[in-house]
Amino acid sequence: MSDYIETARRVIRTEMTGLDQLAGALDAEFDRAVEAILNAQGRVIVSGMGKSGHIARKIAATLASTGTPAQFVHPAEASHGDLGMVTQADVALVLSNSGETPELADLIAHTRRFRIPLIGVASRPGSTLLRQSDVVLVLPAAEEACGNGIVPTTSTTMTLALGDALAVALMEHRQFTAEHFRTFHPGGKLGALLSKVGDLMHRDVPVVTEDTPMTDALLVISQKGYGVTGVVDQAGALIGIITDGDLRRHMDGLLTLRAGEVMTRNPRVIAPDALAESALAQMQDRKITCLFVVENAVPSGILHIHDCLRAGLV
Structure with a gap:
């Protein structure tokens, strides 16, 4: 077996361990997050910086295609006018592994000023993001798969899985069907498979x-x-x-x-x-x-x- 394959397997096993820890750590806050989204009259505003931003884009896309109106807002752009996209009818889902990402400050302040429900996702319970959040989703202190703890790997995988879990929970509550999915996804292979x-x-x-x-x-x-x-x-x-x-x-x-x-x-x-x-x-x-x-x-x-x-x- 090559060293490359052994490394790949170690990475995958490490991330699997993180996902197991995440599943075990879910509590009533997850229920509160789902309820906050269901109660929102507007959209889910998903935001994050860097790698968390890439994950946020995917979560927003998954939510939007499964019946939950959602939009990604870049936190830096939010500070330069895009805060106008975030209204009192919305709910914000903000991602940051450390919970101290400085670019998120204006977005967090905006949600507090206008009493917009804020769901925070981070790995540090005492971080600025989670202290300011109405709903707190704490990522387990799982080992990053890079081995030295500096490359977001396990943490981003857990965040993505948490977003998928929210989307599916919302889907099931709304009894979202294949026909509904086709409405939002008419193109591509999935759209073709669901054609009538x-x-x-x-x-x-x-x-x-x-x-x-x-x-x-x-x-x-x-x-x-x-x-x-x-x-x-x-x-x-x-x-x-x-x-x-x-x-x-x-x-x-x-x-x-x-x-x-x-x-x-x-x-x-x-x-x-x-x-x-x-x-x-x-x-x-x-x-x-x-x-x-x-x-x-x-x-x-x-x-x-x-x-x-x-x-x-x-």
Whole structure:
């Protein structure tokens, strides 16, 4: 085993120990932090300097994407006008390992002046930040993974995990669902996985009736460009589908037949509110290229496998 791998494992184990200590140290103050955020009429203003600032940005992004309005405010910029972003309707979540970061002074003073709830996160209970905070979240005195205690490693990992814990606790309280998440995250792989069939389907549905001559049915297949057509009864309900395979099986005398004689009955269908990922799984499992989308048995759209590919599902 190389020295590099041994170092990496030591770092990871050290940070795991810190996370274990953090989990064991949680108390009623964590409940108070969650309640303070739930009671806020505005946003969670997350702030920190240096490495804590990078963690603060990530926490703010996680909160915002999971149903809790949040914004990162840089403490130095806050001292030069951005304090106007922090209102009495907000709650501040301020991060500092030492609790003595000088750049935080104006932001802390602003919260005290306007009685804005302040949640402080630091490792020193007697620090300026935690003495001024309404809710105190103390990080355990865990060993930094760098070995000499000067590089923020375990402390930043614990702070990030604490932010995730707050976000998930808030999510569960609000019963935040995958559909809610998709609203805030329409792009990227996650947005694609949470897309609904109705978001991707085409509404110009190729359909013919049972008694349509195959000469006309072939025109519909050719004009729509999906390689298929649905077959509906007199009430408009989907009862069958005509594919390339059906055409090949009825090649002899095809043009003398009607759609109802060529179609495959009871085709696979899907609802518009189903996840597009589910539709893709059906198409891959059945080795088919499209699904008709139906509501109350009536076709309202058609989804082609290429639509799923374009959306980034694969």
